Amino acid sequence: MYAYTERFARCIDASKRVRWEIERDVIRGRTLDPDMKFLPDGLSCIQDLDFLDNDDKRFLSQVQGRTYANVFGLVERFICAKVIELSHDYLFENQVALEGLIRFSDEEIKHQELFRRVERMAAAVMPDGYRFCADPNEVARAVLSKSTWSVLALTCHIELFTQMHYRQSIAPDATLSPLFKDLFQFHWKEESQHAVMDELEWRREDARLDAAQRDQGVDQLIELVAAVDAIVCNQAEVDTDYFCLHSGCRCDESQRDAVVRTLKKAYRWQFIISGVQHPHFGKVLTELTCTAQRDRIGHALAPIMEDFEPAPAAA
Numbered sequence: 428m429y430a431y432t433e434r435f436a437r438c439i440d441a442s443k444r445v446r447w448e449i450e451r452d453v454i455r456g457r458t459l460d461p462d463m464k465f466l467p468d469g470l471s472c473i474q475d476l477d478f479l480d481n482d483d484k485r486f487l488s489q490v491q492g493r494t495y496a497n498v499f500g501l502v503e504r505f506i507c508a509k510v511i512e513l514s515h516d517y518l519f520e521n522q523v524a525l526e527g528l529i530r531f532s533d534e535e536i537k538h539q540e541l542f543r544r545v546e547r548m549a550a551a552v553m554p555d556g557y558r559f560c561a562d563p564n565e566v567a568r569a570v571l572s573k574s575t576w577s578v579l580a581l582t583c584h585i586e587l588f589t590q591m592h593y594r595q596s597i598a599p600d601a602t603l604s605p606l607f608k609d610l611f612q613f614h615w616k617e618e619s620q621h622a623v624m625d626e627l628e629w630r631r632e633d634a635r636l637d638a639a640q641r642d643q644g645v646d647q648l649i650e651l652v653a654a655v656d657a658i659v660c661n662q663a664e665v666d667t668d669y670f671c672l673h674s675g676c677r678c679d680e681s682q683r684d685a686v687v688r689t690l691k692k693a694y695r696w697q698f699i700i701s702g703v704q705h706p707h708f709g710k711v712l713t714e715l716t717c718t719a720q721r722d723r724i725g726h727a728l729a730p731i732m733e734d735f736e737p738a739p740a741a742a
Contacts, residue, residue, distance in 0.1 A: 435527040438620040442530045445616040453613045461552040463604040465492025469596035472693040483674045490666050493549040497559040500542030505567035507535035534617045554673045561658045576644030579629035581651045586622035588702035633715045645720040649727045663690035692734045
């Protein structure tokens with residue numbers, strides 16, 4: 428228990444050191460630059476679309492970047508609710524863990540507002556007609572109806588790939604809008620602590636389960652990943668229509684199909700595969716599940732992963 432509490436204490440110290448405010452530290456009176464990319468090629472898979480010119484590639488990166496931010500705003504709705512629920516376990520006992528989770532939830536509320544600001548800023552510099560289809564509250568209710576084990580597994584997966592995306596793809600790319608880049612730098616600073624606390628709570632929950640309950644958790648994790656896949660694939664269709672309407676190339680049917688395939692591939696990479704392939708997520712999942720359970724997960728992921736041999740390189 429001491430080591431567990433000490434890890435929460437280190438998260439609290441880090442949270443205090445990196446604490447930031449949206450207006451003062453991140454936005455600082457700036458706007459998104461419509462002449463620059465929002466999302467790097469290592470996340471957008473835009474290199475697959477060789478028929479697009481540089482202007483269209485830049486615009487498609489902006490469409491994807493807008494959706495990328497909106498998906499984070501979506502998932503943080505259920506993450507925040509789950510963290511608040513978990514904090515109730517510590518109300519009268521471990522006050523260090525309680526403070527860690529309260530800080531976690533406070534930061535997630537701030538992140539939701541940050542991504543609402545991103546959407547408003549993107550709307551100000553992009554053509555009318557963009558739609559983000561998934562309703563955050565409906566998704567949160569559906570996710571939170573699943574077992575705590577499955578929700579924490581999904582959350583840990585998300586927090587880990589968030590860090591990887593920033594370090595490997597967003598931070599090194601000098602061609603991105605400086606404000607968009609900073610948005611995810613500041614987001615990353617706080618998500619680093621969240622990933623640690625996610626894992627602590629996932630392991631704590633796992634220790635309370637019997638074999639049947641854990642098996643149910645695995646099945647529900649598979650259901651949650653399938654739901655994420657449905658959301659991002661549907662958004663890929665909607666984003667393709669928006670892009671084709673406003674792009675310079677006015678895509679024909681075959682080009683539209685290529686854009687849809689690329690966006691589905693990119694969104695699956697961003698929000699599912701990059702997390703599944705994260706070494707630390709794989710390590711924790713291996714420690715908490717048996718071979719048969721991991722085989723079930725692998726079988727469910729196979730149709731999603733078929734385009735990732737090899738996985739796209741970070742850029």
